Amino acid sequence: MIRINENYTKLKASYLFADIAKRVTAYVTANPDKPVIRLGIGDVTEPLPAACVKALHAATDEMAQRSTFKGYGPEQGYGFLREAVAQHDYAARGCRIEPDEIFISDGSKCDCANIQEIFATDLRLAIPDPVYPVYVDTNVMAGRTGPNVDGRYEGILYLESTQANGYVPAVPTAAADLIYLCFPNNPTGAVATREQLSAWVAYAKANRAILLFDSAYEAYIRDPAIPHSIYEIEGARDVAIEFRSFSKTAGFTGTRCAYTVVPRSLKAWDAAGGEHSVHALWNRRHTTKFNGVAYPIQKAAAAIFTEDGKVQTRALTDFYLANARLIREAMGRLGFPYVGGDNAPYIWVNTGRDSWEFFDLMLDRAQVVCTPGAGFGKCGEGHARISAFNSRENVERALVRIAAALR
Numbered sequence: 001m002i003r004i005n006e007n008y009t010k011l012k013a014s015y016l017f018a019d020i021a022k023r024v025t026a027y028v029t030a031n032p033d034k035p036v037i038r039l040g041i042g043d044v045t046e047p048l049p050a051a052c053v054k055a056l057h058a059a060t061d062e063m064a065q066r067s068t069f070k071g072y073g074p075e076q077g078y079g080f081l082r083e084a085v086a087q088h089d090y091a092a093r094g095c096r097i098e099p100d101e102i103f104i105s106d107g108s109k110c111d112c113a114n115i116q117e118i119f120a121t122d123l124r125l126a127i128p129d130p131v132y133p134v135y136v137d138t139n140v141m142a143g144r145t146g147p148n149v150d151g152r153y154e155g156i157l158y159l160e161s162t163q164a165n166g167y168v169p170a171v172p173t174a175a176a177d178l179i180y181l182c183f184p185n186n187p188t189g190a191v192a193t194r195e196q197l198s199a200w201v202a203y204a205k206a207n208r209a210i211l212l213f214d215s216a217y218e219a220y221i222r223d224p225a226i227p228h229s230i231y232e233i234e235g236a237r238d239v240a241i242e243f244r245s246f247s248k249t250a251g252f253t254g255t256r257c258a259y260t261v262v263p264r265s266l267k268a269w270d271a272a273g274g275e276h277s278v279h280a281l282w283n284r285r286h287t288t289k290f291n292g293v294a295y296p297i298q299k300a301a302a303a304i305f306t307e308d309g310k311v312q313t314r315a316l317t318d319f320y321l322a323n324a325r326l327i328r329e330a331m332g333r334l335g336f337p338y339v340g341g342d343n344a345p346y347i348w349v350n351t352g353r354d355s356w357e358f359f360d361l362m363l364d365r366a367q368v369v370c371t372p373g374a375g376f377g378k379c380g381e382g383h384a385r386i387s388a389f390n391s392r393e394n395v396e397r398a399l400v401r402i403a404a405a406l407r
């Protein structure tokens with residue numbers, strides 16, 4: 001008799017954004033005359049930067065010629081993209097990251113989800129609350145948690161991000177082995193200072209732990225004092241893995257390209273105390289289970305780092321940040337406390353009521369989709385996340401509707 005991985009039965013029936021999509025589809029089907037504006041999932045709406053499109057076309061033409069055609073590429077990514085990332089995303093910020101420490105992939109969601117499988121199943125986990133649900137769900141699937149009791153899985157040390165700590169959790173007194181951090185934060189939009197990140201690096205060192213640092217939204221940082229990478233912090237090479245994505249930086253959600261940095265100096269241990277290279281483990285996993293990102297897509301991603309690409313991607317993130325400012329101002333006028341939206345494309349609104357009730361109210365009365373805070377964890381209750389990813393026209397229209405619905 002074929003048996004299932006029973007850890008899956010501990011999960012909520014569906015993934016947060018799948019659940020929301022189902023509810024929105026049901027609403028749209030029942031109300032075909034009421035067009036819905038989506039400020040829920042962080043999916044970009046603006047076209048790819050011209051430099052990326054040009055590179056994509058040129059690479060596609062290469063694939064049409066025998067002399068330039070490419071079959072399987074290196075699983076870890078082509079040298080031209082790994083080198084561009086090392087130079088522009090790291091060396092330019094004073095971080096020492098070598099091209100062969102960069103693993104190109106088809107998305108940070110997959111990398112954040114997959115990384116846990118190279119670590120022990122009985123390790124001590126620390127995960128923020130509220131949080132991007134992938135970090136929690138993938139550890140539940142792997143059997144690292146007990147059942148969900150009152151909205152929390154047994155076996156996870158939850159790092160609460162609340163108004164009281166400015167939505168940046170302080171290092172806990174208890175020890176953890178694997179710690180997830182995300183800055184600029186999804187869902188709150190909060191950013192961490194150099195001092196706060198330094199405390200996490202020191203904590204990881206003291207506990208021989210690893211930080212999994214998701215910086216998918218770093219391109220939205222405008223405050224020059226805020227680090228873009230964990231490797232801007234002294235000693236982070238020995239304790240941190242970083243995830244980056246071109247999805248929100250350059251509109252690649254449908255194009256698919258991201259990368260994960262695993263420094264060669266990063267170590268983890270077996271039960272007998274033997275030391276292992278995490279880079280070697282991830283390389284083993286990546287080469288066994290992944291066949292690389294399409295050549296034209298990697299060429300398009302490399303174009304982000306050209307002079308034209310840099311100007312165009314900056315304009316793209318500026319555009320969404322201007323949407324975020326409109327949302328922040330509108331929420332303020334309506335009297336809702338909020339954070340985020342200044343160094344991140346998400347605004348975290350204190351709704352003062354049940355978050356799914358707020359979601360339903362926004363959908364029914366304003367035909368605007370947001371993301372209920374409770375979907376990100378217990379601390380998200382009473383909050384909603386509003387995404388700045390949409391056209392200016394749709395954001396403006398949504399804000400007029402929200403004002404009418406909530407006044």
Ligand code: MLT
Pocket residue numbers: 040041042043109132186
């Ligand atoms: C989000 O809305 O949180 C993100 O778009 C989800 C993702 O990047 O997978």
